[in-house]
Amino acid sequence: MKNPEITIIVPVYNVENYLKKCIDSILGQTFEDFELILLNDGSTDKSGDICNSYKNIDNRIKVIHKENKGQSSARNLGLDLARGNYIGFVDSDDWLERDMYECLYKIITKYKSDIGILGINFVYSNRVHKSKDYKIVVMNSRESIYELIKHELFGNYFCSKLFKKELFQKNRFKEGIIFEDIDLLYKLFHESKSVVAKGIQKYNYLQRENSTVRNKEFRNDEFYVKEERLKFIERNYPEVQKLCEIDLYETALANLGKFQFSEKRDIKSKDFIKIKEYLNKNIIYSLKNKKISLNTKIVLLALKINSLLYIFILKILDIKNKRGQDVKRT
Numbered sequence: 001m002k003n004p005e006i007t008i009i010v011p012v013y014n015v016e017n018y019l020k021k022c023i024d025s026i027l028g029q030t031f032e033d034f035e036l037i038l039l040n041d042g043s044t045d046k047s048g049d050i051c052n053s054y055k056n057i058d059n060r061i062k063v064i065h066k067e068n069k070g071q072s073s074a075r076n077l078g079l080d081l082a083r084g085n086y087i088g089f090v091d092s093d094d095w096l097e098r099d100m101y102e103c104l105y106k107i108i109t110k111y112k113s114d115i116g117i118l119g120i121n122f123v124y125s126n127r128v129h130k131s132k133d134y135k136i137v138v139m140n141s142r143e144s145i146y147e148l149i150k151h152e153l154f155g156n157y158f159c160s161k162l163f164k165k166e167l168f169q170k171n172r173f174k175e176g177i178i179f180e181d182i183d184l185l186y187k188l189f190h191e192s193k194s195v196v197a198k199g200i201q202k203y204n205y206l207q208r209e210n211s212t213v214r215n216k217e218f219r220n221d222e223f224y225v226k227e228e229r230l231k232f233i234e235r236n237y238p239e240v241q242k243l244c245e246i247d248l249y250e251t252a253l254a255n256l257g258k259f260q261f262s263e264k265r266d267i268k269s270k271d272f273i274k275i276k277e278y279l280n281k282n283i284i285y286s287l288k289n290k291k292i293s294l295n296t297k298i299v300l301l302a303l304k305i306n307s308l309l310y311i312f313i314l315k316i317l318d319i320k321n322k323r324g325q326d327v328k329r330t
Helices: 019-027 047-055 071-081 100-110 141-150 180-191 221-236 238-261 270-281 283-288 294-305 307-329
Strands: 006-012 034-041 061-066 086-089 115-123 128-130 134-139 161-164 195-206
Touching (some): 006 019, 006 047, 006 071, 034 071, 071 180, 134 141
Antiparallel strands (some): 086 161, 115 161
Protein backbone atom coordinates (compact mmCIF):
# COMPACT_ATOMS: atom_id res chain seq x y z
CA MET A 1 0.00 0.00 0.00
CA LYS A 2 1.29 3.45 -0.95
CA ASN A 3 2.18 5.64 2.01
CA PRO A 4 0.09 8.82 2.41
CA GLU A 5 1.70 12.21 1.94
CA ILE A 6 0.53 13.50 5.33
CA THR A 7 -0.06 11.88 8.69
CA ILE A 8 -2.42 13.84 10.97
CA ILE A 9 -2.00 13.01 14.67
CA VAL A 10 -4.86 13.75 17.08
CA PRO A 11 -4.58 12.92 20.81
CA VAL A 12 -8.04 12.43 22.30
CA TYR A 13 -9.01 12.79 25.95
CA ASN A 14 -12.55 13.41 27.27
CA VAL A 15 -13.73 15.67 24.44
CA GLU A 16 -17.01 14.00 23.49
CA ASN A 17 -18.70 17.39 22.99
CA TYR A 18 -16.08 18.62 20.51
CA LEU A 19 -14.59 15.55 18.83
CA LYS A 20 -17.06 15.06 15.98
CA LYS A 21 -16.61 18.63 14.77
CA CYS A 22 -12.84 18.16 14.86
CA ILE A 23 -12.83 14.87 12.95
CA ASP A 24 -15.39 16.10 10.39
CA SER A 25 -13.21 19.12 9.64
CA ILE A 26 -10.24 16.81 8.98
CA LEU A 27 -12.15 14.34 6.81
CA GLY A 28 -13.58 17.27 4.84
CA GLN A 29 -10.15 18.57 3.80
CA THR A 30 -9.69 19.40 0.12
CA PHE A 31 -6.28 17.69 0.38
CA GLU A 32 -7.24 14.02 0.66
CA ASP A 33 -3.95 12.08 0.62
CA PHE A 34 -3.56 11.64 4.37
CA GLU A 35 -3.94 9.17 7.20
CA LEU A 36 -5.59 10.22 10.45
CA ILE A 37 -4.34 8.66 13.69
CA LEU A 38 -6.76 9.10 16.59
CA LEU A 39 -5.08 8.28 19.91
CA ASN A 40 -7.64 7.77 22.66
CA ASP A 41 -5.57 8.55 25.76
CA GLY A 42 -7.66 6.71 28.35
CA SER A 43 -10.84 8.79 27.95
CA THR A 44 -13.56 8.12 30.54
CA ASP A 45 -16.38 9.63 28.47
CA LYS A 46 -17.70 8.57 25.04
CA SER A 47 -14.66 9.86 23.10
CA GLY A 48 -13.33 6.34 22.48
CA ASP A 49 -16.67 5.19 21.06
CA ILE A 50 -16.78 8.23 18.77
CA CYS A 51 -13.30 7.36 17.46
CA ASN A 52 -14.39 3.78 16.73
CA SER A 53 -17.52 4.93 14.89
CA TYR A 54 -15.44 7.07 12.50
CA LYS A 55 -12.95 4.27 11.91
CA ASN A 56 -15.78 2.24 10.39
CA ILE A 57 -16.71 4.91 7.84
CA ASP A 58 -13.28 6.01 6.52
CA ASN A 59 -10.34 3.72 5.87
CA ARG A 60 -7.87 6.59 6.26
CA ILE A 61 -8.49 6.52 10.00
CA LYS A 62 -6.45 4.49 12.49
CA VAL A 63 -7.67 4.36 16.11
CA ILE A 64 -5.42 3.52 19.04
CA HIS A 65 -6.75 3.11 22.58
CA LYS A 66 -4.09 3.57 25.23
CA GLU A 67 -3.60 4.12 28.94
CA ASN A 68 -3.81 7.77 29.99
CA LYS A 69 -0.29 9.18 29.99
CA GLY A 70 -0.87 12.67 28.59
CA GLN A 71 -0.75 14.46 25.27
CA SER A 72 3.01 14.11 24.75
CA SER A 73 2.83 10.34 25.16
CA ALA A 74 -0.03 10.14 22.66
CA ARG A 75 1.78 12.32 20.13
CA ASN A 76 4.95 10.27 20.44
CA LEU A 77 3.04 7.06 19.80
CA GLY A 78 1.45 8.72 16.78
CA LEU A 79 4.91 9.60 15.47
CA ASP A 80 6.02 5.98 15.90
CA LEU A 81 3.06 4.80 13.79
CA ALA A 82 3.12 7.59 11.17
CA ARG A 83 3.62 6.57 7.53
CA GLY A 84 3.30 10.01 5.93
CA ASN A 85 6.12 12.08 4.48
CA TYR A 86 4.81 15.08 6.42
CA ILE A 87 3.32 15.29 9.92
CA GLY A 88 0.50 17.50 11.16
CA PHE A 89 -0.95 17.82 14.68
CA VAL A 90 -4.51 18.75 15.61
CA ASP A 91 -5.99 19.18 19.09
CA SER A 92 -9.21 17.22 19.48
CA ASP A 93 -11.37 20.19 20.53
CA ASP A 94 -10.30 22.37 17.57
CA TRP A 95 -11.35 22.39 13.92
CA LEU A 96 -9.85 23.26 10.54
CA GLU A 97 -10.85 25.32 7.55
CA ARG A 98 -11.44 23.01 4.56
CA ASP A 99 -8.28 23.94 2.68
CA MET A 100 -5.79 24.13 5.55
CA TYR A 101 -3.72 21.11 4.60
CA GLU A 102 -3.93 21.94 0.91
CA CYS A 103 -2.46 25.39 1.66
CA LEU A 104 0.23 23.94 3.95
CA TYR A 105 1.22 21.27 1.43
CA LYS A 106 1.43 23.78 -1.41
CA ILE A 107 3.77 26.16 0.40
CA ILE A 108 5.98 23.51 1.99
CA THR A 109 6.55 21.73 -1.32
CA LYS A 110 6.79 24.87 -3.47
CA TYR A 111 9.52 26.39 -1.29
CA LYS A 112 11.13 23.00 -0.48
CA SER A 113 10.85 23.73 3.23
CA ASP A 114 11.05 21.49 6.27
CA ILE A 115 8.26 23.30 8.15
CA GLY A 116 5.16 25.07 6.85
CA ILE A 117 3.11 27.47 8.98
CA LEU A 118 -0.32 29.11 8.66
CA GLY A 119 -2.25 31.48 10.92
CA ILE A 120 -4.73 30.76 13.71
CA ASN A 121 -8.17 31.93 14.83
CA PHE A 122 -8.24 31.95 18.64
CA VAL A 123 -11.90 31.23 19.41
CA TYR A 124 -13.23 32.48 22.76
CA SER A 125 -16.80 32.19 24.04
CA ASN A 126 -17.61 35.78 23.02
CA ARG A 127 -15.02 36.72 20.39
CA VAL A 128 -12.45 35.53 17.86
CA HIS A 129 -8.89 36.85 17.86
CA LYS A 130 -7.04 36.38 14.56
CA SER A 131 -3.29 35.96 14.31
CA LYS A 132 -1.31 38.45 12.23
CA ASP A 133 -1.96 38.79 8.47
CA TYR A 134 1.14 38.70 6.26
CA LYS A 135 2.35 37.42 2.89
CA ILE A 136 4.65 34.42 2.46
CA VAL A 137 7.91 34.56 4.41
CA VAL A 138 10.72 32.05 3.78
CA MET A 139 13.33 31.76 6.52
CA ASN A 140 16.46 29.81 7.35
CA SER A 141 16.78 28.25 10.81
CA ARG A 142 18.38 31.35 12.35
CA GLU A 143 15.67 33.67 11.01
CA SER A 144 12.88 31.29 12.03
CA ILE A 145 14.23 30.98 15.59
CA TYR A 146 14.20 34.78 15.85
CA GLU A 147 10.58 34.96 14.66
CA LEU A 148 9.57 32.12 16.98
CA ILE A 149 10.97 33.89 20.04
CA LYS A 150 9.60 37.27 18.93
CA HIS A 151 6.16 35.62 18.67
CA GLU A 152 4.67 38.09 16.20
CA LEU A 153 4.26 36.17 12.93
CA PHE A 154 3.56 32.81 14.56
CA GLY A 155 3.59 31.20 17.99
CA ASN A 156 4.78 28.14 19.89
CA TYR A 157 1.96 25.87 18.72
CA PHE A 158 2.21 22.61 16.80
CA CYS A 159 -1.27 23.09 15.36
CA SER A 160 -1.50 25.00 12.04
CA LYS A 161 1.95 23.69 11.05
CA LEU A 162 3.24 20.89 8.83
CA PHE A 163 6.60 19.15 9.42
CA LYS A 164 8.84 16.89 7.40
CA LYS A 165 8.82 13.52 9.10
CA GLU A 166 12.63 13.38 9.21
CA LEU A 167 12.70 16.18 11.79
CA PHE A 168 11.34 13.73 14.38
CA GLN A 169 14.03 11.08 13.93
CA LYS A 170 15.99 12.51 16.88
CA ASN A 171 13.32 14.71 18.46
CA ARG A 172 10.31 13.73 20.53
CA PHE A 173 7.84 15.43 22.88
CA LYS A 174 8.93 15.50 26.51
CA GLU A 175 6.46 13.45 28.53
CA GLY A 176 5.00 14.35 31.92
CA ILE A 177 4.94 18.13 31.35
CA ILE A 178 2.63 20.75 29.92
CA PHE A 179 3.94 23.40 27.48
CA GLU A 180 5.63 20.57 25.58
CA ASP A 181 5.15 22.58 22.37
CA ILE A 182 7.52 25.28 23.63
CA ASP A 183 10.00 22.61 24.72
CA LEU A 184 10.25 20.97 21.30
CA LEU A 185 9.43 23.54 18.63
CA TYR A 186 12.66 25.58 18.75
CA LYS A 187 14.67 22.34 18.47
CA LEU A 188 12.82 21.47 15.25
CA PHE A 189 13.40 24.97 13.88
CA HIS A 190 17.10 24.53 14.69
CA GLU A 191 17.18 21.29 12.66
CA SER A 192 15.40 22.90 9.68
CA LYS A 193 17.14 24.33 6.66
CA SER A 194 14.03 26.22 5.53
CA VAL A 195 10.77 27.33 7.17
CA VAL A 196 7.93 28.93 5.22
CA ALA A 197 5.04 30.84 6.78
CA LYS A 198 1.91 32.51 5.44
CA GLY A 199 -0.38 34.70 7.54
CA ILE A 200 -3.77 33.32 6.55
CA GLN A 201 -5.92 31.90 9.36
CA LYS A 202 -6.87 28.28 8.69
CA TYR A 203 -6.84 26.70 12.14
CA ASN A 204 -9.55 27.35 14.75
CA TYR A 205 -8.10 27.07 18.25
CA LEU A 206 -10.82 26.80 20.91
CA GLN A 207 -9.90 28.61 24.14
CA ARG A 208 -11.51 26.51 26.88
CA GLU A 209 -11.31 27.60 30.52
CA ASN A 210 -10.75 24.04 31.75
CA SER A 211 -8.11 23.06 29.18
CA THR A 212 -4.74 21.64 30.28
CA VAL A 213 -2.77 24.89 30.22
CA ARG A 214 -5.59 26.99 31.69
CA ASN A 215 -6.42 25.09 34.89
CA LYS A 216 -6.07 26.49 38.41
CA GLU A 217 -3.36 24.12 39.63
CA PHE A 218 -0.04 25.95 40.02
CA ARG A 219 2.65 24.42 37.84
CA ASN A 220 5.95 25.92 36.79
CA ASP A 221 6.52 23.85 33.63
CA GLU A 222 6.54 26.85 31.31
CA PHE A 223 9.35 28.51 33.30
CA TYR A 224 11.50 25.35 33.34
CA VAL A 225 11.01 24.84 29.60
CA LYS A 226 11.92 28.44 28.77
CA GLU A 227 14.89 28.33 31.14
CA GLU A 228 16.26 25.36 29.15
CA ARG A 229 15.49 27.17 25.90
CA LEU A 230 17.49 30.20 27.08
CA LYS A 231 20.53 28.00 27.72
CA PHE A 232 20.21 26.59 24.20
CA ILE A 233 19.82 30.07 22.70
CA GLU A 234 22.88 31.37 24.59
CA ARG A 235 24.98 28.62 22.99
CA ASN A 236 23.60 28.76 19.46
CA TYR A 237 21.80 32.09 18.81
CA PRO A 238 23.30 34.79 21.07
CA GLU A 239 21.65 37.53 19.00
CA VAL A 240 18.26 36.32 20.30
CA GLN A 241 19.39 35.93 23.91
CA LYS A 242 17.94 39.23 25.14
CA LEU A 243 14.50 38.40 23.74
CA CYS A 244 14.61 35.04 25.52
CA GLU A 245 15.66 36.63 28.80
CA ILE A 246 12.73 39.06 28.65
CA ASP A 247 10.33 36.23 27.82
CA LEU A 248 11.63 34.16 30.75
CA TYR A 249 11.23 37.10 33.12
CA GLU A 250 7.66 37.78 31.95
CA THR A 251 6.86 34.08 32.38
CA ALA A 252 8.18 34.19 35.96
CA LEU A 253 5.95 37.18 36.74
CA ALA A 254 2.95 35.50 35.13
CA ASN A 255 3.57 32.28 37.07
CA LEU A 256 3.79 34.23 40.32
CA GLY A 257 0.36 35.62 39.44
CA LYS A 258 -0.93 32.07 38.83
CA PHE A 259 0.40 31.09 42.24
CA GLN A 260 -1.55 33.99 43.76
CA PHE A 261 -4.80 32.67 42.27
CA SER A 262 -4.07 28.96 42.72
CA GLU A 263 -6.26 26.96 45.07
CA LYS A 264 -3.30 25.91 47.22
CA ARG A 265 -0.46 28.35 48.01
CA ASP A 266 2.39 26.06 49.02
CA ILE A 267 5.44 28.26 49.67
CA LYS A 268 7.54 25.14 50.31
CA SER A 269 6.95 23.63 46.87
CA LYS A 270 9.94 23.45 44.55
CA ASP A 271 7.99 25.32 41.86
CA PHE A 272 7.35 28.30 44.14
CA ILE A 273 10.93 28.30 45.48
CA LYS A 274 12.29 28.34 41.92
CA ILE A 275 10.18 31.36 40.95
CA LYS A 276 11.03 33.14 44.20
CA GLU A 277 14.78 32.70 43.72
CA TYR A 278 14.65 33.90 40.13
CA LEU A 279 12.53 37.00 40.87
CA ASN A 280 14.61 37.88 43.95
CA LYS A 281 17.71 37.80 41.77
CA ASN A 282 16.02 40.24 39.37
CA ILE A 283 14.41 42.52 41.99
CA ILE A 284 16.31 45.67 40.89
CA TYR A 285 15.14 45.20 37.30
CA SER A 286 11.57 44.70 38.58
CA LEU A 287 11.57 47.88 40.65
CA LYS A 288 12.93 49.95 37.75
CA ASN A 289 10.48 48.48 35.24
CA LYS A 290 7.85 51.12 34.51
CA LYS A 291 5.49 48.53 33.03
CA ILE A 292 5.05 46.82 36.41
CA SER A 293 2.25 48.13 38.66
CA LEU A 294 2.86 49.47 42.17
CA ASN A 295 0.91 46.57 43.73
CA THR A 296 3.10 44.05 41.91
CA LYS A 297 6.25 45.83 43.05
CA ILE A 298 5.00 45.71 46.65
CA VAL A 299 4.34 41.97 46.28
CA LEU A 300 7.83 41.41 44.83
CA LEU A 301 9.46 43.39 47.64
CA ALA A 302 7.54 41.33 50.22
CA LEU A 303 8.68 38.17 48.45
CA LYS A 304 12.28 39.38 48.64
CA ILE A 305 12.04 40.09 52.38
CA ASN A 306 10.18 37.00 53.57
CA SER A 307 7.81 34.36 52.16
CA LEU A 308 5.43 34.70 55.11
CA LEU A 309 5.27 38.47 54.60
CA TYR A 310 4.52 37.77 50.93
CA ILE A 311 1.57 35.52 51.89
CA PHE A 312 0.35 38.17 54.34
CA ILE A 313 0.37 40.82 51.58
CA LEU A 314 -1.52 38.44 49.27
CA LYS A 315 -4.22 37.97 51.92
CA ILE A 316 -4.61 41.75 52.21
CA LEU A 317 -4.96 41.95 48.42
CA ASP A 318 -7.48 39.09 48.53
CA ILE A 319 -9.63 41.04 51.00
CA LYS A 320 -9.31 44.21 48.91
CA ASN A 321 -10.30 42.37 45.71
CA LYS A 322 -13.24 40.69 47.44
CA ARG A 323 -14.53 44.04 48.71
CA GLY A 324 -14.24 45.45 45.22
CA GLN A 325 -16.25 42.53 43.82
CA ASP A 326 -18.93 42.97 46.52
CA VAL A 327 -19.25 46.68 45.64
CA LYS A 328 -19.74 45.77 41.97
CA ARG A 329 -22.50 43.31 42.88
CA THR A 330 -24.42 45.92 44.88
